[in-house]
Amino acid sequence: MPKLKTRKAAAKRFRATGTGKIARRKAFKSHLLEHKSANKKRDMSQMALVNECDVPNVRGMLPYL
Template sequence: MPKLKSRKSAAKRFRATGSGKIVRRKSFKSHLLQHKSANRKRRLSKTALVHERDEDNVRGMLPYL
């Protein structure tokens, strides 16, 4: 059985926690920040878990995660 390739774009965006869940960054934090409140920007800086319905998709892209 040959080695499986992981999608490099997904490898840069997702990582696994110790318990095996998948972590992602939140969107809307890259530009047009002047009109967003400091509270909102702080909230967007934190990481979030990938929803359980999307986990199979991500695991398919990252076979060795």
């Protein structure tokens, strides 16, 4: 069976947790931060888990994750 290629864009955006789940960054933290509250910005700094319905797509992009 041939080796599978990793989608490099996805490799930069997702990583595996210790239990094998897939973690991602939250959106809306890159710019226009003046009007956002400190609580909202702090919450967006945390990692989030990929939704279970999206996990098969991410696993397909990252076969060796």
